[in-house]
Amino acid sequence: QYGNHRPVTVQKDKLLGGLLPAGIDEKSCLSRYESALYYKELRHKPSSYLISRIRNYEALHKQCGPHTELYNKSVELIKSGQYISGSADCNYLVWISYSGLGNRILTLASAFLYALLTNRVLLVDPGVNMPGLFCEPFPEISWFLPPDFPIINQFNSLDQKSPHSYGYMVKNDIIIGNYSTASILPPLIYLHLAHDYDDQDKLFFCDQDQSFLRKIPWLVMKSDEYFVPFLFLIPSFEQELSNLFPEKETIFHFLGRYLLHPTNSVWGLVMRYYQAYLAQADEKLGIQIRVLESDVGPLKYVLDQILDCTMKENLLPQMNQEEPIVLNPTGNKQKKNIAVLMTSLSPGYAEEFRNMYWEHSTVTGEIVGVYQPSQEIYQQSENLMHERKALAEMYLLSLTDKLVTSARSTFGYVAQGLGGMKPWILYKPENRTAHNPPCVRAASLEPCFHAPPNYDCKKKTGTDTSKIVPHVRHCEDVGWGLKLF
Numbered sequence: 001q002y003g004n005h006r007p008v009t010v011q012k013d014k015l016l017g018g019l020l021p022a023g024i025d026e027k028s029c030l031s032r033y034e035s036a037l038y039y040k041e042l043r044h045k046p047s048s049y050l051i052s053r054i055r056n057y058e059a060l061h062k063q064c065g066p067h068t069e070l071y072n073k074s075v076e077l078i079k080s081g082q083y084i085s086g087s088a089d090c091n092y093l094v095w096i097s098y099s100g101l102g103n104r105i106l107t108l109a110s111a112f113l114y115a116l117l118t119n120r121v122l123l124v125d126p127g128v129n130m131p132g133l134f135c136e137p138f139p140e141i142s143w144f145l146p147p148d149f150p151i152i153n154q155f156n157s158l159d160q161k162s163p164h165s166y167g168y169m170v171k172n173d174i175i176i177g178n179y180s181t182a183s184i185l186p187p188l189i190y191l192h193l194a195h196d197y198d199d200q201d202k203l204f205f206c207d208q209d210q211s212f213l214r215k216i217p218w219l220v221m222k223s224d225e226y227f228v229p230f231l232f233l234i235p236s237f238e239q240e241l242s243n244l245f246p247e248k249e250t251i252f253h254f255l256g257r258y259l260l261h262p263t264n265s266v267w268g269l270v271m272r273y274y275q276a277y278l279a280q281a282d283e284k285l286g287i288q289i290r291v292l293e294s295d296v297g298p299l300k301y302v303l304d305q306i307l308d309c310t311m312k313e314n315l316l317p318q319m320n321q322e323e324p325i326v327l328n329p330t331g332n333k334q335k336k337n338i339a340v341l342m343t344s345l346s347p348g349y350a351e352e353f354r355n356m357y358w359e360h361s362t363v364t365g366e367i368v369g370v371y372q373p374s375q376e377i378y379q380q381s382e383n384l385m386h387e388r389k390a391l392a393e394m395y396l397l398s399l400t401d402k403l404v405t406s407a408r409s410t411f412g413y414v415a416q417g418l419g420g421m422k423p424w425i426l427y428k429p430e431n432r433t434a435h436n437p438p439c440v441r442a443a444s445l446e447p448c449f450h451a452p453p454n455y456d457c458k459k460k461t462g463t464d465t466s467k468i469v470p471h472v473r474h475c476e477d478v479g480w481g482l483k484l485f
């Protein structure tokens with residue numbers, strides 16, 4: 001039928017092996033059950049233990065979520081300023097909306113996992129755009145923090161120096177002096193886990209501090225880091241994490257597919273673009289270009305590096321450098337049609353590629369089309385349409401067959417994780433020169449934790465935290481970063 005390019009594999013498992021709860025209204029969030037039709041079959045299966053923990057989590061969220069009696073009671077504790085240890089019925093983790101969209105997605109997944117491990121209810125600060133980007137993931141009850149939450153107006157200004165901050169309390173001996181054995185405790189603690197955190201903030205990652213934090217009903221977290229790899233280095237979480245995720249490299253893949261369902265407006269952007277430019281291609285290659293220079297470009301050394309990578313790794317066909325060859329129209333074999341989905345703030349890179357594959361024929365006769373959904377020039381995190389396009393592009397990249405990403409970019413990590421792909425990562429150019437080798441194949445699906453602590457909690461000394469367990473090692477694209485393999 002004309003205009004209908006939906007894949008016909010309707011039998012695909014729309015609940016992702018039981019990861020998604022059944023029975024949520026479909027129309028209010030089409031992506032939740034429809035996205036499985038467009039993704040390749042899951043190569044990995046979520047463990048039955050993960051599924052049962054998630055179902056229990058959903059029940060807990062329903063019991064303690066916004067505007068329930070238990071929630072109201074717990075909010076009263078914050079207003080009173082002190083509480084008696086052990087008296088709270090529900091414990092919460094509030095995620096503060098902070099940083100670029102890719103970072104936010106990774107910290108949200110990290111926060112959910114931490115909430116799962118510590119039996120807390122995750123509540124999401126709507127920030128400027130979150131409700132316009134993501135559907136509600138949990139059945140029947142919202143994950144958004146109500147607008148009358150006591151300190152919601154202070155979220156922007158919370159930092160290491162705030163008196164609520166855990167690091168500040170440690171530095172000023174407030175924890176050790178007053179609270180370590182006390183029965184009267186603060187009802188709320190702020191955790192500063194952003195890239196600029198200091199040694200005291202980083203104590204969050206020590207078991208001893210976790211056993212103290214466990215007693216606090218409200219933890220409020222600001223982070224721009226995918227801190228999941230370090231949860232594996234906290235002995236009291238290690239066993240539970242291994243039970244939840246027997247395949248460690250699938251953590252973000254499953255948590256992302258469980259939690260993050262684009263709203264209908266974002267899904268509309270994804271689907272219209274997919275059907276117009278990608279669905280008919282025999283092969284889809286995603287190239288995510290993130291250039292951390294103020295120059296809009298296109299920068300020649302960046303272009304050279306992308307070309308070098310895609311040629312060396314056989315991701316794109318070689319071009320004839322002599323006279324263009326006209327394809328034989330009566331050739332009996334239909335040649336492959338390759339769609340390249342390029343995302344970048346700058347329009348220049350896709351224009352150059354499109355032009356190259358127009359001016360030159362390919363040696364093997366494949367046809368290459370180059371498509372770039374948006375050209376936003378600069379980051380505009382307050383603008384809803386800008387972020388909807390950014391999210392749509394992360395999804396579109398995740399629907400390709402092969403993926404090239406840019407080093408250190410959380411935008412690229414989200415695409416690779418959702419798609420369950422090991423991308424070719426373009427190294428970061430140094431001194432405005434193309435990197436040689438141009439790219440490296442990622443060895444795992446997981447995002448990189450860019451700013452992990454280098455502290456051994458037991459020995460109380462600095463240490464190389466990539467040497468503690470075999471499955472947490474340095475990342476391909478950030479030498480000091482940590483990731484799960």
Ligand code: GDP
Binds near residue numbers: 101103386387410
């Ligand atoms: P990171 O900075 O690469 O780690 O990724 P983030 O997503 O955290 O922040 C970059 C932000 O810049 C995105 O969220 C978008 O707002 C914008 N941005 C960067 N690259 C692109 C792109 O290729 N397309 C679009 N639409 N926006 C982009």
